[in-house]
Amino acid sequence: MITIYHNARCGKSREGLKLVEESNQEFEIVKYLDTPPTETELKEILNKLGYKPSELIRTNEAIWKENYKGKTFTDDELITIMVENPKLIERPIVINGNKAVVGRPPEKIKDIL
Template sequence: MITIYHNPRCGKSREGLKIVEESGAEVEVVKYLDNVPSLEELKNIIKLLGITPMELVRTKEAIWKENYKGKTFTDDELIKIMVENPKLIERPIVINGTKAVVGRPPEKIKDIL
């Protein structure tokens, strides 16, 4: 089962979902803006991705620029900020077992299928 954290309004996320669907694998689509991951879920996702929380933040979003830009946060604080403001979570995130990738560009998803 492949899980994709998906925002249907995002073109890159739609492209990523198409790649996963075309692989023929069973897919669980998580619309993360509606079904926000918990702190623990997001910590686990970041661990699977092998990145820092800051690398998952969409720093070009208005929410970030207006409220957080230029400030320093711990990893736990960043994760809490993303849970409280899921628009700040980079997308799409695709998880296949113990492998995960941020689908930017969407072709990176093929690396874990």
């Protein structure tokens, strides 16, 4: 089953959801702002993406700029920051089995459908 971590207010996330819907495959939507991933879930997502925590953070968000910019954090600290502030998680994230992509640009999603 495909999982999309989705933010309905984000245009790229809506485009990504449309691609998943058009694939005619079974999928679930996780509205990660309402139901943030746990630290364990986020570590699994990062592993599937092949990303370091710093690569999944939206550094242009006001939350980041006001509270974290210019400071040094361990990977575990960055994961905790994202769990506590899910708005900082890059979106959309689409997972299909052991593969995952960040849908930026949304066409990248087609690679795992």
